[in-house]
Amino acid sequence: MNSTGTISDLSAEQSVLGAVFLDSNVLDEISFLEDRDFLDHRHQQIYRVMRWLDKRNKPVDVVTVTEMYVQHNRADELSVTYLTELAESCPTTANVVYHANIVRSKAIRRRGSEIGNKITALSREDFETDEEYFSAVEALVAEMRPDDNGKMRSLVETRQKYFEHLLSKEITYIESGFPQFDGWAKGLYRGDLFISAGRPSVGKTAMLLQRVIGVAESGPVLIWSQEMDEDQLKDRMISNITGIPFNRIRNKELSPKQYAEVEEAYNRLEQLPIYIQDSSGVTIEEVRSTARRFKRKHGDLAMVAVDYLQIMKIPQPKGRTRAEAIGKVTQAAKQMAREMKCVFMMLSQMTRDSDKNPKKPTLSELKESGSIEQDADVVEFLWIDPNDTEQQGKVVQQFIAKGRNTGLNEFRLLFRGWKQQFIELDKKQK
Incomplete structure (x- = not known):
């Protein structure tokens, strides 16, 4: 990846994390984002901690995130200054979903490149049958797909689909x-x-x-x-x-x-x-x-x-x-x-x-x-x-x-x- 691409990728990641510090409720809007989607290892860990705190109904801010690092004897991995900079890097949460989609899209393409290398390596392994090789390749490709559980939709949004289902002649x-x-x-x-x-x-x-x-x-x-x-x-x-x-x-x-x-x-x-x-x-x-x-x-x-x-x-x-x-x-x-x-x-x-x-x-x-x-x-x-x-x-x-x-x-x-x-x-x- 060129340096320009790296800088823009990291900038999107910082905007997402900054928005969470600004209002942790946005975690609900970006639930599709996984910690592995972040390029920067520090960002992966910060996002993981944020999710952990939110899951337990604890406040998500610079203090609570720093405290988690201290509790796990990992305070040397991250400075409070960097967390503060993240919190100040995002003036609004309005664009958090847009930036989160950029982060995920970039991550999917990185995984595609990495999996391409792994598939190349598979060709040198000894498989008993071609089918086992195909299965191994497909298992790798499946890793690319995000862990999306599908979007929750209201009954209003799915009304038309339901009545089309009732009127259809499709036999289940x-x-x-x-x-x-x-x-x-x-x-x-x-x-x-x-x-x-x-x-x-x-x-x-x-x-x-x-x-x-x-x-x-x-x-x-x-x-x-x-x-x-x-x-x-x-x-x-x-x-x-x-x-x-x-x-x-x-x-x-x-x-x-x-x-x-x-x-x-x-x-x-x-x-x-x-x-x-x-x-x-x-x-x-x-x-x-x-x-x-x-x-x-x-x-x-x-x-x-x-x-x-x-x-x-x-x-x-x-x-x-x-x-x-x-x-x-x-x-x-x-x-x-x-x-x-x-x-x-x-x-x-x-x-x-x-x-x-x-x-x-x-x-x-x-x-x-x-x-x-x-x-x-x-x-x-x-x-x-x-x-x-x-x-x-x-x-x-x-x-x-x-x-x-x-x-x-x-x-x-x-x-x-x-x-x-x-x-x-x-x-x-x-």
């Missing part, structure tokens, strides 16, 4: 293909993080794939499968559609008639916008970057699905628990669902304790449950009640244990595992 939910569930919940809601949990062999993946076939009628579905390859998923979908025993398809024991039925079913499936990636250890950053590319190319997605959460590649920084690391993933998944206006369906394990005593599960039986329970809009448990049986197949209980927009409910499903197919049953008479 997607039919899942299960009539009882859709009749009750109106389907799966765009913007929701939907967690489907169950013990192994209860049919979680089969349930997901049957839903995918229904949801794909409304728009593109992206599936990340970490335990099965794409052909195994297709075997299950074909069995579901045709009714041909899954084992015959898997073992390639098809009669000519059955082979023709498979081909006809595949012709139907390939008309649906279903996309599969069968790689293990996928990261949430990779899911997000791929989904964004698809949205740019194909428009709004209907669903993003990951099978399943606990075997994703989840970095665990030093000092962080596994549950906290999982929390970062579920938070990112929820943000993705809202940002892309799609359903994010994530399969999850249950704790092993749930095997010991078969009963209706509780949210605490989600593996690493805290963050999952907090971030999810819907939590569904698929479980087996040994007292509920049917001759035609295995009865699976579908318990909606959390429904932010729907409430709770229970459904009975018949799982005919030999053809990977679920059918809704009537509720059991008590």
